[in-house]
Amino acid sequence: MSLNTLKTGVLLAAMSGVLIAMGGLIGGQAGMLIALVIAGGMNVFSYWNSDKIVLRMQGAEQVDERSAPDLYRMVAELSQRAELPMPAVYIIHSPQPNAFATGRNPENAAVAASTGLLERLSREEVAGVMAHELAHIKNRDTLIMTITATIAGAISMLANIMQFQMLFGGNRNNPLGIIGTLLAVFVAPMAAMIVQMAISRTREYKADRVGGEICGNPLWLASALQRIQEGANHIPNEQAERVPAAAHMYIINPLLGRGFDNLFSTHPNTENRIRELVEQANALGLGGPSAQAEPQSIGSSTGPSRGRPGPWGGRQVGSRGGNRAGNQAGNQGGNRGPWG
Secondary structure (H helix, E strand, O other): OOHHHHHHHHHHHHHHHHHHHHHHHHHHHHHHHHHHHHHHHHHHHHHHHHHHHHHHHOOEEEEOOOOOHHHHHHHHHHHHHHOOOOOEEEEEOOOOOOEEEEEEEOOEEEEEEEHHHHHHOOHHHHHHHHHHHHHHHHOOHHHHHHHHHHHHHHHHHHHHHHHHHHHOOOOOOOOOHHHHHHHHHHHHHHHHHHHHHHHHHHHHHHHHHHHHHHHOOHHHHHHHHHHHHHHHHHOOOHHHHHOHHHHHHEOOOOOOOOOOOOOOOOOOOHHHHHHHHHHHHHHOOOOHHHOOOOOOOOOOOOOOOOOOOOOOOOOOOOOOOOOHHHHHHHOOOOOOOOOO
8 A cells, every 4th residue: 555545545534533523513423423424425426426517617528539639639548558448538618727637437537628738738748737637537536536525515514503503502412512612613624624635735746656657758747737837827717716616626726826735735836746757757767868869749640740830839848948847858859739
């Protein structure tokens, strides 16, 4: 069992413990049972419907090989590399470059890329991002994040019930009195939010590493993260702003455009993620002077396309100075996107 898996299990157990404790404060043993039933019911509903709900809330449009041939072929090839079934492919009509994955299991999964991502990133960078999202599916992170969001929602609901009880004379079943009620009402939801964010950050690091393995070059993803972060800093994502609860699903925080490795961030610090990807590339022998070889083309029926521009932006990987990840990725050949 990996450290990330162990940490995720401990954090999920912590959230479940908070939920059961709140149920006990509301109604003793009967309250604990009710809390478990509520959480179970919400999880069953989320298991079967969360992907459809999220995609609809984000305004995603499903595409196929005819409507988005290059993106579809890219996802198909990366899925084969990852030994995954072909997921449904969606496009989000947003100028902010970003992407996410959803679905209850690899057989019922979807990946979504924004129009901003396809317009601003090169083919290799898009491949890195799609590989990251497929890694989430492979690791079953989409299900884990659905469960954590559901438990957090149940804790918030119980906190509202306790607040209602407090306004109307308190709760006789609460052995801790008014102090215990106040702690449950205000501290428990905050603790659930912190745990949810910690799980999200843990899964992002693992998805970066597995995504680098799937696409074959971690530097592609490192360069993509840099560009996405730059875009998220300046370009709003209206769909995500309307439904901020889904922000943790994106590869980069779509709300504030920045993240810090602290208790209140849904994503790891981007620079830390890039650093780990560069280290992964170096371990694979893809950094430094040995990184001059032409990269393998992904998702294009026309083969390698050195210097070939495309209407999705076609910016050369690593064209911006001072970007360590981008410069190293640029040394991989600087291919431009074939999106047509």
